[in-house]
Amino acid sequence: MKYEQRLKKLQRLLKEKKCDALYVDDAVNLFYLTGIQLSAGVLLAHAKGAFLLVDGRYIEMCKKLSPFPVILTNQFMKSLAELISNECKFISRLAFNSENTSYKSYLLLEKCLAEISSKLELVALDNPVKQLRSIKDKNEIALLRDAAALGSKGFDYACQCLKEGITEVEVASELEIFWKRLGSKGLAFDPIIAFGSNSSMPHYRAGDAKLKKGDTVLIDIGVNFEHYNSDMTRVVYFKKADPKILEIHEIVEKAQAKALALCRPGVLIGDIDRAAREFIQKKGFGEYFNHGLGHGVGLEIHEWPVIKNIDPWKEIPLEEGMVITIEPGIYLPNHGGVRIENTVVITKEGYEDFTKRNTKPVVIN
Amino acid sequence: MKYEQRLKKLQRLLKEKKCDALYVDDAVNLFYLTGIQLSAGVLLAHAKGAFLLVDGRYIEMCKKLSPFPVILTNQFMKSLAELISNECKFISRLAFNSENTSYKSYLLLEKCLAEISSKLELVALDNPVKQLRSIKDKNEIALLRDAAALGSKGFDYACQCLKEGITEVEVASELEIFWKRLGSKGLAFDPIIAFGSNSSMPHYRAGDAKLKKGDTVLIDIGVNFEHYNSDMTRVVYFKKADPKILEIHEIVEKAQAKALALCRPGVLIGDIDRAAREFIQKKGFGEYFNHGLGHGVGLEIHEWPVIKNIDPWKEIPLEEGMVITIEPGIYLPNHGGVRIENTVVITKEGYEDFTKRNTKPVVIN
Numbered sequence: 001m002k003y004e005q006r007l008k009k010l011q012r013l014l015k016e017k018k019c020d021a022l023y024v025d026d027a028v029n030l031f032y033l034t035g036i037q038l039s040a041g042v043l044l045a046h047a048k049g050a051f052l053l054v055d056g057r058y059i060e061m062c063k064k065l066s067p068f069p070v071i072l073t074n075q076f077m078k079s080l081a082e083l084i085s086n087e088c089k090f091i092s093r094l095a096f097n098s099e100n101t102s103y104k105s106y107l108l109l110e111k112c113l114a115e116i117s118s119k120l121e122l123v124a125l126d127n128p129v130k131q132l133r134s135i136k137d138k139n140e141i142a143l144l145r146d147a148a149a150l151g152s153k154g155f156d157y158a159c160q161c162l163k164e165g166i167t168e169v170e171v172a173s174e175l176e177i178f179w180k181r182l183g184s185k186g187l188a189f190d191p192i193i194a195f196g197s198n199s200s201m202p203h204y205r206a207g208d209a210k211l212k213k214g215d216t217v218l219i220d221i222g223v224n225f226e227h228y229n230s231d232m233t234r235v236v237y238f239k240k241a242d243p244k245i246l247e248i249h250e251i252v253e254k255a256q257a258k259a260l261a262l263c264r265p266g267v268l269i270g271d272i273d274r275a276a277r278e279f280i281q282k283k284g285f286g287e288y289f290n291h292g293l294g295h296g297v298g299l300e301i302h303e304w305p306v307i308k309n310i311d312p313w314k315e316i317p318l319e320e321g322m323v324i325t326i327e328p329g330i331y332l333p334n335h336g337g338v339r340i341e342n343t344v345v346i347t348k349e350g351y352e353d354f355t356k357r358n359t360k361p362v363v364i365n
Numbered sequence: 366m367k368y369e370q371r372l373k374k375l376q377r378l379l380k381e382k383k384c385d386a387l388y389v390d391d392a393v394n395l396f397y398l399t400g401i402q403l404s405a406g407v408l409l410a411h412a413k414g415a416f417l418l419v420d421g422r423y424i425e426m427c428k429k430l431s432p433f434p435v436i437l438t439n440q441f442m443k444s445l446a447e448l449i450s451n452e453c454k455f456i457s458r459l460a461f462n463s464e465n466t467s468y469k470s471y472l473l474l475e476k477c478l479a480e481i482s483s484k485l486e487l488v489a490l491d492n493p494v495k496q497l498r499s500i501k502d503k504n505e506i507a508l509l510r511d512a513a514a515l516g517s518k519g520f521d522y523a524c525q526c527l528k529e530g531i532t533e534v535e536v537a538s539e540l541e542i543f544w545k546r547l548g549s550k551g552l553a554f555d556p557i558i559a560f561g562s563n564s565s566m567p568h569y570r571a572g573d574a575k576l577k578k579g580d581t582v583l584i585d586i587g588v589n590f591e592h593y594n595s596d597m598t599r600v601v602y603f604k605k606a607d608p609k610i611l612e613i614h615e616i617v618e619k620a621q622a623k624a625l626a627l628c629r630p631g632v633l634i635g636d637i638d639r640a641a642r643e644f645i646q647k648k649g650f651g652e653y654f655n656h657g658l659g660h661g662v663g664l665e666i667h668e669w670p671v672i673k674n675i676d677p678w679k680e681i682p683l684e685e686g687m688v689i690t691i692e693p694g695i696y697l698p699n700h701g702g703v704r705i706e707n708t709v710v711i712t713k714e715g716y717e718d719f720t721k722r723n724t725k726p727v728v729i730n
Contacts, residue, residue, distance in 0.1 A: 037555075037570060056655025057567040060698055098469040103461075103489060106468040124468060177542050187551070190402075202422040205402060290421025333425055 002139070003067040006033055006132065010045055013128050019095040021046035021088065022128060023080070023109065026100040028299050029129040031227070036065050042076045043068070046088055053079055077105075077112040085116040098124035127304075134296050134304040135321040141345050143228040144297065144323050148343050148354030151188075151223045151230030154179050155357055158193070158219050162238055162364050168193040168206035179223045188222025188229035188301045199235065200337040202291055202329060213239040216336040217364070222301060229301045231325050232355045233341035237363045248285060248330040249338045249361045255279045255328040256340050256359065259293060263318060263326070263344060263351040269307055270314025276328040277309065285330045288337075294325040297343055322346045323354075367504070368432040371398055371497065375410055378493050384460040386411035386453065387493060388445070388474065391465040393664050394494040396592070401430050407441045408433070411453055418444055442470075442477040450481040463489035492669075499661050499669040500686040506710050508593040509662065509688050513708050513719030516553075516588045516595030519544050520722055523558070523584050527603055527729050533558040533571035544588045553587025553594035553666045564600065565702040567656055567694060578604040581701040582729070587666060594666045596690050597720045598706035602728045613650060613695040614703045614726045620644045620693040621705050621724065624658060628683060628691070628709060628716040634672055635679025641693040642674065650695045653702075659690040662708055687711045688719075 010033070014022055024030055024043040031037055033045065034052060041062075042053040050068040053076055062070045073079035084091050096109065106122075113120045136144065157178045161171045172191040179187075193206040199218035211217070220233040235249060255276040262272050273293040280289045296303035306313045307324055318324075324346070329339030342355035375398070379387055389395055389408040396402055398410065399417060406427075407418040415433040418441055427435045438444035449456050461474065471487075478485045501509065522543045526536045537556040544552075558571040564583035576582070585598035600614060620641040627637050638658040645654045661668030671678045672689055683689075687710070694704030707720035 039568065059655075060696075061566045061569060096468075098472070099467055101468050102464055103466050103468050103471040104463040104491070107463070107489075124472075126469070173545055177545055180538055180542055180545075201426045203404065204426060290424075331425075 003033060003035060007045060007050055009132050010129065011047055013132065014045075014047070014095060017095060017123070017125060017128070019093045019123050019125070020091040021084075021094050022125070023094060023096040023101070024129065025076075025105065026097070029097070029100070029127075032129060032133055032299060034066055034068065036062060038062075042080060044080060044083060044088070046091060048088075048090075051083055051087075053083075077108050080109075081112040081116045084113070084120070092119060093121045093123050095123040095125045095128065097127045097129065099127040099130070130304050133298055135319055136298060136323050136345070137321070140228065140298065141321070141323065143226050144230070144343070144345065145354055147223060147225035147228045147230040148232070149356075150179060150182060150184060150225050151221060151232050152355060152357050153182070154221055154223055155219060155232060155234060158221065159236060159362075159364055162211060162217060162236070164212065165210050167211075168195055168198070168209050172206040175221065183225070185224040185227060188224050188231060192218065192220035192233075194218040195238075197334050197336050200331045200333055200335055202331060202337070202339065211238055214242065216242055216245050216338075218337060218339065220339065220341065227299055229297055229299070230354070231297050231301060231341060231343050232357070233327055233329075233339045234357060234359070235338045235340070235361070237361060239363065239365055241361055241363055242336060244332070245336045245338060246361055248288075248332070251280060251283045251285060252328050252330055252338045252340050253359050256326055256342070259326045259328065260342070260344070260351065260353075263324075263346060264349065265320050265346060266317045268314060269305055269316050269318065270309040272318070272326075273307055273309040273314070276326070280328060280330060288330045288332060289328060290331065291329065294327050294341075297323050297325060318346050320346055320348055368398060368400060372410060372415055374497050375494065376412055378497065379410075379412070379460060382460060382488070382490060382493070384458045384488050384490070385456040386449075386459050387490070388459060388461040388466070389494065390441075390470065391462070394462070394465070394492075397494060397498055397664060399431055399433065401427060403427075407445060409445060409448060409453070411456060413455075416448055416452075418448075442473050445474075446477040446481045449478070449485070457484060458486045458488050460488040460490045460493065462492045462494065464492040464495070495669050498663055500684055501663060501688050501710070502686070505593065505663065506686065506688065508591050509595070509708070509710065510719055512588060512590035512593045512595040513597070514721075515544060515547060515549060515590050516586060516597050517720060517722050518547070519586055519588055520584060520597060520599060523586065524601060524729055527576060527582060527601070529576060529578070531576050532573050533560055533563070534573060537571035540586065548590070550589040550592060553589050553596060557583065557585035557598075559583040560603075562699050562701050565696040565698055565700055567696060567702070567704065576603055579607065581607055581610050581703075583702060583704065585704065585706065592664055594662050594664070595719070596662050596666060596706060596708050597722070598692055598694075598704045599722060599724070600703045600705070600726070602726060604728065604730055606726055606728055607701060609697070610701050610703060611726055613697070616645060616648045616650060617693050617695055617703045617705050618724050621691055621707070624691045624693065625707070625709070625716065625718075628689075628711060629714065630685050630711055631682045633679060634670055634681050634683065635674040637683070637691075638672055638674040638679070641691070645693060645695060653695045653697060654693060655696065656694065659692050659706075662688050662690060683711045685711055685713055
């Protein structure tokens with residue numbers, strides 16, 4: 001049922017774009033549309049149904065699990081062309097996802113289709129399945145809530161691990177094991193555990209730095225639970241807080257609150273980003289907030305929408321069912337940084353916060 | 366030094382292709398060429414050096430770690446075009462990796478370059494960095510040997526976990542934790558732990574099946590250690606072996622030995638695949654060996670070369686420094702399957718086997 005509904009939504013979207021079918025070849029979109037994890041495969045989603053093309057490694061599994069008819073092939077493009085020329089003659093505009101399809105695959109697709117018909121048109125779309133995925137259904141929201149709860153438990157655990165001399169990597173490993181024991185599928189991303197001045201690098205990864213008194217500790221972590229990801233960031237202080245960092249902590253916290261206060265259906269993404277960014281600018285730290293305000297979260301850690309006051313996102317309104325992060329930050333080079341990140345789902349009236357943890361500065365003793 | 370040497374090799378390769386520079390935008394090739402893990406970034410590798418373009422999230426980290434000059438940008442393609450028109454005027458043929466570059470990025474690249482010069486030519490190459498990566502250097506071979514040793518220890522541990530009633534997923538989780546405690550970076554891929562008839566699906570994943578007496582147990586596992594991957598497969602039998610499976614076990618074992626016996630520099634990949642495949646065919650199981658014989662292993666779990674008797678691989682000779690798997694298999698649908706997989710490095714005289722574990726059928730009690 002779930003996959004038929006998703007296919008129906010996709011069919012409506014394709015119709016709007018005046019396309020008769022979509023070629024899908026990337027793992028995440030294949031999983032979303034079929035529920036099967038494939039390292040290789042092609043789904044032809046068309047106006048009347050769908051076909052799943054897989055090779056010998058997956059055929060038995062797909063025959064058992066696929067919601068759509070399965071075709072065995074070692075030459076995806078050739079089989080696809082045959083399928084179109086035999087069973088799907090009504091296809092005249094075939095869409096593909098230009099964001100994921102490689103240039104090489106595009107050329108091959110073009111060549112195979114040209115061999116069967118000169119009238120068949122290839123249409124580059126900007127990841128239509130990702131567009132569908134930006135609005136989560138009830139079941140997805142429940143899984144994302146569960147993932148976030150597991151993520152928050154992991155944050156508590158990481159704080160417990162903070163002892164003099166422990167390294168960033170050791171905290172990250174302990175956290176991963178903790179999550180695994182509680183049933184995680186894996187990490188949403190390599191944990192960012194940054195001690196002291198390492199916290200000024202937004203996309204730092206855990207390294208060999210040892211924890212010492214007075215260190216700022218930035219913890220940006222996410223877990224994958226039942227294929228859905230969590231994402232949260234907090235900054236805590238080991239035994240003693242740095243007054244300069246505490247100052248930016250308070251600004252970041254207020255900037256986040258300003259953005260969150262706007263989160264509800266219909267509000268433009270550009271306005272949400274601006275609310276946080278302008279506040280930080282007014283406080284004199286604008287140049288030290290050097291990334292977007294947030295992003296969608298789901299099967300992938302970075303999904304649509306992008307919460308940033310740029311084209312095309314700024315004119316897009318939030319919708320019920322979007323799950324997004326709100327994560328302003330201020331980074332003082334070679335000194336330290338603060339980012340505070342919550343994951344929320346947009347509801348009819350506003351939002352539900354999945355990250356049930358204090359945003360205030362906490363000193364760990 | 367390491368990255369300068371890699372750049373030099375790349376420059377030679379580009380010269381052969383009559384290209385002046387290469388546009389690199391995928392994470393693995395960026396890591397190979399710079400040593401930095403980036404979720405976004407562009408390297409312009411040219412005949413005289415290289416530039417690394419990153420956004421605000423990575424700028425401080427890259428200034429510390431990059432072997433090449435770093436440029437801060439929020440618009441990669443635009444900055445790239447500016448760079449070419451100012452500091453790299455000598456570039457007239459710019460290559461890109463058609464296997465990883467998306468159609469969308471290709472269009473954007475084309476547009477930005479057309480704005481600066483009508484003479485600048487874009488050249489689609491088939492992942493030239495991956496071609497370099499297929500020959501491992503001494504340091505990479507040492508890391509792959511270490512990864513394989515950790516992988517083999519994990520196999521021993523997984524066998525110890527096999528108790529009546531344990532599920533496939535439980536074994537996989539315990540194994541992941543075991544590896545993590547020994548310093549793994551993560552999994553090379555989701556463990557394939559398949560009990561009973563699940564072993565007949567080559568790309569099965571661990572599920573909820575419970576182990577019972579008489580089960581065939583297929584264990585295909587890999588660990589990531591210091592960015593390099595291991596890969597091995599063994600089949601063991603829980604308390605009692607199935608005679609039909611034992612029969613194919615012996616055939617697969619001999620097929621693997623026949624392929625391994627050919628592994629040395631200069632032997633054509635097609636001949637290696639044929640040695641195993643024809644043996645299995647002669648024994649009457651040809652239709653049940655439905656995948657390639659093996660693949661390169663390195664920073665990615667599937668690298669070049671592909672060990673399969675197909676174009677273009679069949680005419681390519683093995684070279685010293687290639688690290689590959691040899692993994693024939695026979696799968697009896699709805700009954701069970703056997704795959705035996707070793708990872709080896711091609712040496713001057715032959716090969717060194719990284720997978721130091723018995724290939725014989727073992728009954729676990």
